[in-house]
Amino acid sequence: MSVTRAVQPALEPKVGRRTAATKYAHPALLLVGIVLVALNMRACLAAVSPMVVEIQRTFGLSATASGLITTVPVLFQGVGAPLTPRLTRRFGTERVVLGAVLALGAGVLLRVLPSVAALYAGCVVIGVAIAVLNVSMPGLVKREFPQKAAAMTGVYSTTMLVGATMAAALSVPLEHALGGGWQASLGAWSVLALVAAVAWLPQVLKARQERTVAVKVPAQAAPAALSKEAGTSPWKSGLAWQISVFMGISSLLVYTLVAWMPTILADHGMPRGEAGLVFAFSNLVQVAGAFLVPLLAGRMTRQRGLALVMAALNGAGVLWLLLAPVSGAWFSATVLGLAQGGSLGLGLAFIVLRTDSVLGAARLGGMSQAVGYLVAAAGPVGAGALHQLTGGWDATLLVLLVLAAVAAVAGWGAGRNRTV
Known part of the structure; x- marks a missing residue:
């Protein structure tokens, strides 16, 4: 691989940057994808709060153990966050976001299996998946909406809270409507993750096509740029x-x-x-x-x-x-x-x-x-x-x-x- 290609991801925001209109089939698809991903990022956490007492009763958990159901995802958001920049550099932001959304849906399903170990394992997977999305999404917004990054951040953060509010309000009604107890109510949020993954898939496919086109960077500038990026901590x-x-x-x-x-x-x-x-x-x-x-x-x-x-x-x-x-x-x-x-x-x-x-x-x-x-x-x-x-x-x-x-x-x- 040439030096030009090697530093391409690091220099993309500064040199030869492609706009959202050219990188994606349509900017509206990107916006829909961002909104649907953001809806998932707090929904599965807020949905569990009204169900904690029933989960505690099902597994005979203590109050401390029940508290871990909400604490473990938050803790693993902190643990997983530093890993994300490395993932995005290696696989690209689009693929990392898709993988995280699919992992989030899998964690939601794992959490409702009839096992205490699966319950907490699902909480870990959810926390790490949200961590990856927490870190990768602001960078993606900055890249695709450089002149409106702050405004788009408002849309993105608002959508997260809308998802949380929606999940908290619907958890109990879903339990009654689906008739499967807390497991059915919490498991239903995996459908939202699947919808987001499907909506995000066009971005992954388009990004794969775009990776075949090299951004032209002067060879003599590449080592200095690479050194600057690598030395920033x-x-x-x-x-x-x-x-x-x-x-x-x-x-x-x-x-x-x-x-x-x-x-x-x-x-x-x-x-x-x-x-x-x-x-x-x-x-x-x-x-x-x-x-x-x-x-x-x-x-x-x-x-x-x-x-x-x-x-x-x-x-x-x-x-x-x-x-x-x-x-x-x-x-x-x-x-x-x-x-x-x-x-x-x-x-x-x-x-x-x-x-x-x-x-x-x-x-x-x-x-x-x-x-x-x-x-x-x-x-x-x-x-x-x-x-x-x-x-x-x-x-x-x-x-x-x-x-x-x-x-x-x-x-x-x-x-x-x-x-x-």
């Missing part, structure tokens, strides 16, 4: 660490409150039915934040103020939950929904705004999401342990307040007009 960048900390703490706040917010409200006297409605409303509001914040970020040279606003809203929502958990529940749900959805969108926007190449976006995505999800996995478990130790929720909420302040500091650094 986000793990040695302070900016990359600030982005990772911002994403990690933001994710920790989300997953902690996803796990415990309804319980916090119920423990303070709110009826469980109303607590569930408050929580569902908060998830719905996240959609607005996830869509609007990346759009705003893309119009700004620096996003420092936006990051501070997101951290402040997170802090305000947690503080109100601490001071007035029942009377202020709907206010807290609104503020936290905007903050959590907006922080997700802003974190993903940082990946495309703070890098100048597809490979750089993949590497930063791998690092930030590895750190982010490993930190996030500790949130629900740590919050539960602190609650058990203190007998209440005040200490947990105070810790979340402190972490929101840390996120503000990290976001201030991440919002600088620099690239990794």
Whole structure:
């Protein structure tokens, strides 16, 4: 293989880049594929929450073991994220996305087999598959929509939350409609993964044809470009660490409150039915934040103020939950929904705004999401342990307040007009 061909993937965003209109049969097919893939990326996680009690009863699991059903996928999102840039360089982003979607569907089916081992093995497969998609999709968006990367990130992050909301709302009705218990309800989400895989297949086929056409790069420029790309490591960048900390703490706040917010409200006297409605409303509001914040970020040279606003809203929502958990529940749900959805969108926007190449976006995505999800996995478990130790929720909420302040500091650094 010539040096020109060897460095082609690394240089594609900068030299001889093909537009989405020429690379794909039709840009609408790419957009449909992105939306359908994004719908899957949170749906299978959100679908399991209403089913945890039934799963626990089926297998006779303890409360701790039941908690692992939601914690294991988050943990393995962090473990799998650093592997993705290597996969995309070797196989191409299109094939990696297709493989991850198919693996996600397989993990969903594995999770519903009549075995505890299969249950947790399915959770591992789901976590790794989502990790691969988490890292590869921002780079793909950056490559195919370079002038509208932030706006497309808003569409992508919003679609993920729509999928989560849809799955949480439909899990119980699906159980009744299909008549197969929690296994049928959770297994049905493999169909959505199959639909996404079919919709994505034209991109894989077209990319295979395009790989036969070499992008022309001057031979004398190739070694220097290759050296530059190979020597870039986000793990040695302070900016990359600030982005990772911002994403990690933001994710920790989300997953902690996803796990415990309804319980916090119920423990303070709110009826469980109303607590569930408050929580569902908060998830719905996240959609607005996830869509609007990346759009705003893309119009700004620096996003420092936006990051501070997101951290402040997170802090305000947690503080109100601490001071007035029942009377202020709907206010807290609104503020936290905007903050959590907006922080997700802003974190993903940082990946495309703070890098100048597809490979750089993949590497930063791998690092930030590895750190982010490993930190996030500790949130629900740590919050539960602190609650058990203190007998209440005040200490947990105070810790979340402190972490929101840390996120503000990290976001201030991440919002600088620099690239990794």
